[in-house]
Amino acid sequence: MYNQTDIIKDTTDLGPDGELVVNMGPQHPATHGVLHLVVTLNGETIKKIEPHLGYIHRSIEKMCESLTYRQFIYVTSRMDYLSSHINNTACALLVEKGMQIEVPERAKVVRTILNELTRIASHELWIGAMAMDLGAFTPFFYAFREREMITDIMEDTCGARLTMNYIVPGGLMYDIHPEFQTKVKAFIKQFKEKVTEYEDLVTGNIIFQSRTKGVGVLTAADAISYGCSGPVARASGVSCDIRKIAPYDAYDRVEFDEVIETAGDSFARYIVRVKEMNQSIRIIEQLIDNIPEGEFVGKTKNVLKLNKGEFYQRVETARGELGVYIVSEGGTTPHRIKFRSPGFSNLSVLDHIAKNSKIGDLMATMGTLDLVIPDIDR
Amino acid sequence: MFLKDYIVDVYNGVASLLKGMRKTGYYFTHSKEIITEQYPDNRATLKLADRFKGEVVMPHDENNEHTCTGCTACELACPNGTIKIITKFDITPEGKKKKAIDAFIYRLEMCTLCNLCVAACPSDAIIMAPNFEHSVFDRSKLTKILNKPGSKIKEGIE
Numbered sequence: 001m002y003n004q005t006d007i008i009k010d011t012t013d014l015g016p017d018g019e020l021v022v023n024m025g026p027q028h029p030a031t032h033g034v035l036h037l038v039v040t041l042n043g044e045t046i047k048k049i050e051p052h053l054g055y056i057h058r059s060i061e062k063m064c065e066s067l068t069y070r071q072f073i074y075v076t077s078r079m080d081y082l083s084s085h086i087n088n089t090a091c092a093l094l095v096e097k098g099m100q101i102e103v104p105e106r107a108k109v110v111r112t113i114l115n116e117l118t119r120i121a122s123h124e125l126w127i128g129a130m131a132m133d134l135g136a137f138t139p140f141f142y143a144f145r146e147r148e149m150i151t152d153i154m155e156d157t158c159g160a161r162l163t164m165n166y167i168v169p170g171g172l173m174y175d176i177h178p179e180f181q182t183k184v185k186a187f188i189k190q191f192k193e194k195v196t197e198y199e200d201l202v203t204g205n206i207i208f209q210s211r212t213k214g215v216g217v218l219t220a221a222d223a224i225s226y227g228c229s230g231p232v233a234r235a236s237g238v239s240c241d242i243r244k245i246a247p248y249d250a251y252d253r254v255e256f257d258e259v260i261e262t263a264g265d266s267f268a269r270y271i272v273r274v275k276e277m278n279q280s281i282r283i284i285e286q287l288i289d290n291i292p293e294g295e296f297v298g299k300t301k302n303v304l305k306l307n308k309g310e311f312y313q314r315v316e317t318a319r320g321e322l323g324v325y326i327v328s329e330g331g332t333t334p335h336r337i338k339f340r341s342p343g344f345s346n347l348s349v350l351d352h353i354a355k356n357s358k359i360g361d362l363m364a365t366m367g368t369l370d371l372v373i374p375d376i377d378r
Numbered sequence: 379m380f381l382k383d384y385i386v387d388v389y390n391g392v393a394s395l396l397k398g399m400r401k402t403g404y405y406f407t408h409s410k411e412i413i414t415e416q417y418p419d420n421r422a423t424l425k426l427a428d429r430f431k432g433e434v435v436m437p438h439d440e441n442n443e444h445t446c447t448g449c450t451a452c453e454l455a456c457p458n459g460t461i462k463i464i465t466k467f468d469i470t471p472e473g474k475k476k477k478a479i480d481a482f483i484y485r486l487e488m489c490t491l492c493n494l495c496v497a498a499c500p501s502d503a504i505i506m507a508p509n510f511e512h513s514v515f516d517r518s519k520l521t522k523i524l525n526k527p528g529s530k531i532k533e534g535i536e
Contacts, residue, residue, distance in 0.1 A: 071457035074492035138402060145413060152427075159429040159506065165492045173497055177429070201398045206391035 019047060022359075026055045032129060033373030035347075037366075044358045049351040053377045060378040064337045069095050069169060069304040072334070076324075077163035079339065080375035082122040083317040085154075086115050088167040090324045093248055094313035095169040098306040098328065102299070105292040107171035112250040113184065113287050114157075114166070116280040120191070121150040122318035123273045130270070130367040131202050134211050139201050146194060149187045156183065169304060171297030184288050188281055198274065212266035216353045216365030219264055226352065227345040230320025231272040232369055236264035242316035254286045269368040305332055319343055319370050343375040430508035431491040434461075434484055436524040437505060443532040444525055446503035448479040452495035460489045468530075478531055482524040487517060 024037040034055035040048040060079060064072040073091045077084035089111055096103055128143035151161040156177040158166035166173050177183075202208050218228070223236040233240045241258040243251045259275040261268035306328035314323040320342025327336040346369045354365045405411060417424065426432075438444050448465040466480040482504075496504055504524070514520060 067457050070455070071494065074457060074490060074494070138398075148413070155427040155430060157429070159427070159431040159493065160491065163490070165494075168497075173493060174429075197401055200401050204394045205398055206394045 018042060024362075026052075032371060035371065035373050035376075037350075039359065039362070041359060044360075046354050046357055046359055046362060049354055049362075051347055051350065056374050056377050058374075058378065061337050061339060065334055068332050069306065069334070072337070073167065073169075074163070074165040076339075077165055078374060079341065079378055080317055080319065080322070080343065080372050081162055082125060082372055083118050083319065084163050085118040085158075085166065086315055086317045087322060088165060089115060089249070090313055090315040090317075090322050092167045092169050093315070094311055094324050094326060095304060095306065097313060098309075098311045098326070099169070099300075099304060101170045103171055104295045104298055106294050107296050107298070108249045109287050109291050110172060110176055110296070111167060112254070113284050113291075114154075114164075115249070116283050117150050117153060117184070117187075119318045120277050120280050121147050123277050124150075126273060126318075126370050127198060127202065127270075130370075131208070133363045133367040134208060136202065136205070136208065139198065142194070142197055142201065146187075146191055149183075149190065153180065153183050153187065156180065168297065170300040171295070173297075175296045176291075181288055181291070184284060188285060188288075191277075191281060195274075195277070203270075203274070209267065211361070212270060212364050212368070215266045215357065215361045216368065217263075217265045218349060218353050220262075222349065222352060223264075226349040228320070228349055229342050229345065230316070230318070230370075231259075231269055231276065232320065232346050232349070234259060235261045235268035235272045237262040240321065242314050242321055246314065248313075248315060250287060251283075254283045256280075256283050266364045266368040269370075273370075303332060305330060306334070314340075317342060319372065319375065320346060339378060341375045341378065343370075343372055347371055347376055426508040426510070428508065429506070430510070431493055431506045432509040433486055433491075433507055433512065434489065434495060434504050434524070435507040435509075436482060436503055438526055438529055439532070442526060442529045444503055444529055445501045445532050446479050446482060446525065447501055447531065448477055449500065451498045451500060452504060455494045455498035457492065457494065458488045458490060460485050461495060479525055484522050484524050485520065486512060486522060487520040 020041045022039045022041055024039055026034040026036040036052035036055060038050040038052060039046060040050075058078070060075055063075055067075065073088050076087040076091050079087055095101070124143040124147040128140035128147075131137075131139040131143075154164060155161050157180050158164035158173075160166075218232070218236045220237045223233040223238050228236075228238070229240050237260055239258060239260060242248075243256075244258050256279045259272050259279060261272050306326065308328055308330040310325070310327050312323060312325045314321055316322075321340070322342060323338075323340030325338040325340070326334045329335040350366060350369060354362050357365070415424075436444050436446060448463055450463050453461045453463050462483040462485075464480045464483070465477055467475045468478045470476050491506070493506060496506055512520070
């Protein structure tokens with residue numbers, strides 16, 4: 001471990017073997033947030049990477065312990081802000097499991113559609129930011145054009161663009177917007193037309209390919225032993241989609257493929273995310289015309305009290321497996337709450353896969369891990 | 379053989395770059411497909427979604443009457459302590475005491491716009507308004523009293 005004075009000393013002095021310590025972040029533009037990486041270099045070769053966390057710690061777990069089961073859901077939007085809807089769903093599912101609340105079919109289907117829209121929006125942003133890390137500025141605007149349609153849909157229905165807080169225990173906060181279905185259909189149409197532009201701009205681009213192919217290779221065994229999940233693990237050939245393993249909401253009645261690549265390099269992680277967006281579109285297409293009529297929220301008591309015991313719920317966010325664990329003493333607030341965030345495990349693999357590569361490749365490796373710092377550092 | 383591979387690589391690489399450049403050139407010449415909004419120049423025509431959560435407001439009708447009973451359900455529902463309700467007792471014409479709000483204090487700077495207060499309100503006294511230009515020079519201006527001076531509760535709301 002370094003303390004602050006050691007870091008300053010190390011950057012000015014070369015180590016005994018000619019090693020140089022470079023502090024990347026906490027405000028480096030390519031770290032997408034306040035991640036601090038202490039990179040030990042020998043020439044241009046990376047010897048060691050130490051992630052330093054704590055710059056955006058808000059003690060969300062402790063905060064949740066003082067909030068009631070209705071209130072604590074909004075805090076989870078601030079963890080992984082790009083898949084805030086999915087975080088909210090995880091908490092609502094857990095409370096429903098603990099209290100045996102019956103969720104109406106309409107709420108289940110709408111939640112599934114919104115979750116998949118959130119996943120597409122998250123991957124869109126990732127593609128834009130990732131390409132920008134590697135020097136391509138244009139794809140960012142193309143990706144945001146489609147993402148803007150999703151945020152408009154969210155704005156219409158949930159009233160917010162990023163931190164929705166639309167899911168409540170028992171269903172939804174209010175009914176969907178009357179124009180929800182037409183807008184989603186318009187989005188699907190545009191997405192299918194325009195997704196080929198990414199192929200032209202990014203996927204086929206020789207610079208992008210040579211910077212990502214064979215860079216940051218993660219084997220399947222390492223992915224399992226480091227606890228990776230989501231697109232990072234699936235690009236290494238590990239089947240880990242929670243939507244398939246333990247279906248929740250309406251995922252048990254839709255057909256979709258779990259996208260698995262075997263190369264395990266940065267390019268495979270990119271391909272998994274692009275293909276996953278197409279699978280999300282497939283899920284939405286199956287559900288958008290079949291939203292059942294009826295209530296949008298189930299019957300719940302005024303004051304929610306979880307039964308005494310321990311409860312666990314896991315969902316698939318855009319980054320991987322999110323687990324929520326609650327110990328309840330039977331009161332109105334959780335006794336202890338713990339989030340298993342996908343980003344933390346995915347970050348821990350960075351030192352392993354970036355070791356002995358060049359520092360220029362670190363951008364590609366780190367970018368494809370899709371790190372969202374508030375999710376890692378709650 | 380090596381030279382042939384090299385030339386093929388260069389050819390494919392340049393072709394892939396030109397493919398991307400064609401897309402950029404297309405949008406350069408088709409300026410109507412650009413969707414950038416010129417905020418703040420388009421303020422007059424800017425239309426936000428009707429459900430947009432910008433701030434909490436209390437609607438008053440033309441007689442300066444609101445529907446807030448001062449039940450503090452919103453105060454209890456708020457996760458951040460944004461809302462504080464101070465109540466008083468009005469004397470009705472029959473000579474009875476009736477609980478009414480004196481001040482509905484709303485602190486916008488602490489609000490996370492989660493909509494839980496609006497959902498908890500039994501008499502629909504507060505709603506979310508689509509205002510988003512909240513910047514002020516002094517922080518104290520963000521602490522607002524939502525009930526207008528001289529306003530009273532609508533008849534028949536308990």
